[in-house]
Amino acid sequence: MTLAANLARIREQIAETCRRANRSEAEVALMAVTKTHSAEAVMEAYAAGVRLFGENRVQEWQEKLPSLHHLFDATRSVSPSAQDSAQDTAAQMHLIGPLQSNKTARAAELFHAIDAVDSLKIATRLDAAARALGKCLPILIEVKLSDEESKQGVSPAGLPELLAALAPLEGLIPAGLMTVPPWSEDPEHARPCFRELRLLRDRSLAACPTLTQLSMGMSNDFGVAIEEGSTCIRIGTALFGTRQYTAGTLRSG
Numbered sequence: 648m649t650l651a652a653n654l655a656r657i658r659e660q661i662a663e664t665c666r667r668a669n670r671s672e673a674e675v676a677l678m679a680v681t682k683t684h685s686a687e688a689v690m691e692a693y694a695a696g697v698r699l700f701g702e703n704r705v706q707e708w709q710e711k712l713p714s715l716h717h718l719f720d721a722t723r724s725v726s727p728s729a730q731d732s733a734q735d736t737a738a739q740m741h742l743i744g745p746l747q748s749n750k751t752a753r754a755a756e757l758f759h760a761i762d763a764v765d766s767l768k769i770a771t772r773l774d775a776a777a778r779a780l781g782k783c784l785p786i787l788i789e790v791k792l793s794d795e796e797s798k799q800g801v802s803p804a805g806l807p808e809l810l811a812a813l814a815p816l817e818g819l820i821p822a823g824l825m826t827v828p829p830w831s832e833d834p835e836h837a838r839p840c841f842r843e844l845r846l847l848r849d850r851s852l853a854a855c856p857t858l859t860q861l862s863m864g865m866s867n868d869f870g871v872a873i874e875e876g877s878t879c880i881r882i883g884t885a886l887f888g889t890r891q892y893t894a895g896t897l898r899s900g
């Protein structure tokens with residue numbers, strides 16, 4: 648299957664799910680997750696019409712960016728809305744993986760948005776870096792909704808306090824919530840996590856009106872995520888095929 652054919656099939660599945668769930672397709676942005684894939688793969692997706700991208704590691708994006716500067720202007724500030732981003736004429740790259748505090752300045756410089764913030768320490772450093780660059784950086788808060796040891800994210804109980812602490816940070820826009828449910832063959836297993844993330848978002852809106860986005864759903868469960876209110880699905884495998892991990896792509900950062 649070519650990337651363009653994969654993209655057409657995914658868009659058809661999005662449309663079909665939206666019809667079933669009584670949602671507008673325009674509410675659901677498709678993000679192409681390019682980790683482990685080459686700069687050429689990013690260009691191919693761009694040529695096929697994708698404008699919203701995600702990478703997991705600062706270092707990996709830094710290595711691809713030199714051949715992609717003509718598509719990604721990292722110096723501009725972007726809309727916090729994933730729907731606007733997916734329609735943007737220029738491409739955007741979001742950081743969707745964990746961020747170490749010694750990489751926050753680089754991340755603020757190279758990415759248009761940071762989609763997996765889970766601590767005030769990281770947020771404070773991102774805010775300072777964004778302001779120094781004259782940027783306003785949309786961020787998503789990653790919420791941990793399972794007790795898997797390896798998972799990143801703030802606990803649901805800790806979310807209100809984190810959001811309150813973010814309010815005075817003028818370099819950041821808290822644009823929404825993001826989660827990665829425990830991996831399962833059966834997408835229905837993710838449904839309670841998606842539902843809980845939506846409830847958390849709904850409950851947070853009064854205190855934090857900019858918190859509209861719900862980044863949830865990946866290749867094997869995006870249909871369920873859309874049914875539960877996702878505004879941004881993050882798709883790697885269904886678009887680019889299976890990832891080949893090498894020693895180099897597994898290192899952190």
Ligand SMILES: *Cc1c(COP(=O)(O)O)cnc(C)c1O
Nearest residue numbers: 680743865866881882883884885
């Ligand atoms: C890799 C990754 C994805 C894409 O996963 P697929 O199952 O390949 O679609 C989405 N979100 C995050 C945070 C990821 O790390």
